Amino acid sequence: MPLTGIEIFKLLPKTNCGRCGEPTCLAFAMKLAAAKAELAACPDISDEVRAKLEEAAAPPIKLVTIGAGNRAFKIGGETVMFRHEKRFENPPGFALLIRDSMDESEISARLERFNQLEYKRVELTLRPELVAVKDESGDRARFEATVSKVKENTDASIILMSPSPDILAAGLKVCAERKPLLYAATRDNLEPVASLARQNSCPVVAKASTLDELARLTTQLTDSGVNDIILDSGARSLRQALEDQILIRSTALSKRFRPLGFPTIVFPGEMTDDPMKEAVIASIFVAKYSGIIVLSDFQGESLFPLLVERMNIYTDPQRPLAITEGIYPVGNPDENSPVLITTNFSLTYFIVSAEIETSKVPSHLLVKDTQGLSVLTAWAGGRFVADTIAPFVKKCGISEMVKHHKLIIPGYTAIESGSLEEELPGWQIMVGPREGAHIPAYLKTWQP
Amino acid sequence: MNLEIPKTAYNGRIKEIRLGKGDKAVTVGGETCYPFYLFEGKMPNLPRIAMEVWDTSPEDWPEAALEPFQGVTGDPVAWARKCVTDFGAEMICLQLVSTDPNGLDRGADEAAAVVKNVAEAITVPLIVWGTANHDKDTEVLRKVAEVNEGRNLILGPVEEGDYKKIGAAAIGYQHTVIASTPIDINLAKQLNILLGNLGVRDELLIIDPTVSSIGYGIEYCYSVMERVRTAALTQQDNKLQYPLICNVAKEVWKTKEAKPPADGALTLGDTRKRGILLEAMSAMVLLLGGGDVLIMRHPEAIRLVQEMITELAAPKNN
């Protein structure tokens, strides 16, 4: 539990020496409680007190860094059960499974897909993070060679999967600097796997078959000095796996139960053999609390929707998504193509551009910065009215790109058309449809 | 430190409502816990899927969505029958697309006759969905209600701008009302209160929170649905204790991602499978938000979601 200012004050030296920059220890304590000061600013705190304060201030679900370099990412650090309570913080990583028993060409094809599958959306690049290499051969050399191949051909963060500490060590030897995630420490191999994690400062998965056993395992791990832990509850039936995801989070958040205060890993591919079904199962765990989702394969038709879903669910509910103001070509517009204008709320932009695309009439789409508000809200708030639209149309450069000077505005802003014609001399203002769905029919009648 | 499992403090229950008439009537609602939190409460009636039928030949459906219905898309009666007999549909949703004043603008009498023909051809519950144009829906849905008196159709969308007349017709001719509001918990509650004051009985009301697909704002719907369920189950908000209906298929299949990519990009994978997965995953997200009735299109997507529902509610073997 976070401590109050008074509780913190009781632990401070109470000398009011002022070296922390605050006049008194009490003032410093208050700032600490409000997270407006760093503990390190006070030079006189004993190690014991520091440990106590750090423990109290630690987030209920540990933030764990996975991998190193380009595709490193953080998971955990979550603070709520429902995104509307605040937000979900760190999106789960997607891992592509590679078995060391696969033949060379299959492995190469998979790695190629890993590198190619990425998507641009709302100025974000959506792509997966991880490759999981699974020992099935039981052969150290083969495992090591597969890991090398992954390392050489991708910048992926890596998960090493084997029940054998020796084989994990062989994999680690070739990719230690990527800080691979070790899968997994179990009741049977805890000590040797923990020592590999310690020596290489790698995160490690604790795998058990019940939550109780899992809590015992993580306690043993933290006691042995391993703190970057990921949880596998062992459940491979959908119902139990979902229950475990929910209970792990709620126990960590509402009971501050440290032994389960870690991110999780799930394996939808171990719950079904049908790739379509696997993808839908993965979509459940995107919404319900997983830290890493290992997929038995990556294909565009399933990875793309999952990456977009992940972006959606982890969007900050308080902040509308906005895209950059400017001229967006849809299709291959020329000087006779229609010019439409809309706001920079990304959803509005997506719907409008998708409908223009459907119409098959190449168009120039002007996107006006309305601080991420939709047409109606921006109009009501005075951000999408003649006074703000006209200057944007003048300066954006569209006049030089088209011959006709006709501007199509959204139906909901029809009332602006008169003032717009006054403020944009030489432009003819046309009132388009209110709903995106009617854009195709409208554009089909377009005449320059 | 001992593991102590926390429990959500529920104090409410979703109302049970019965859709349709006779043997094939379907009961939804009755939940006493968050969706699929079966370790904390009960879902006496698992979520159900209605298959979508259009009252006119769809012009903009991608190939993948049309293919299963080849030969029947011009005939709503044959289409509805096929959904029931070939695909085992437990409910049908007839989308009255042809009545759209910005489209074919078909009249109320004609639309009501089509609804009647479909209703007579099937025994499963029939949802009838208008075009969200207040004037036109008022005209059309009132007629539909009248011509199909006593069938307990599920009629919508009924919105703040047209609830009085459509609501009154639904009461008079004994149908269920779909209370539809634009992704806002307060507006949803307000409309339920208005409909209650009008005389719509609790067991004849279902909430449409307005949904969209993955990539097009599904997170807004998801959170509004979660908030509705939180208020209903833990804050005793009895004006939100109704089942939720999600008209999701049409939102998914109109997106560009459900169609072949314009630039032929290979990174998007197989177009047919992607469309199916976008529908199934969007539906899945809405189920996790609290959906009780999903209106879906592709039989393969429906099968996937049904399997998820079955597995999420499967008895535990311990």
Ligand code: SF4
């Ligand atoms: S530096 Fe430490 S001891 Fe000195 S005033 Fe600040 S908190 Fe108190």
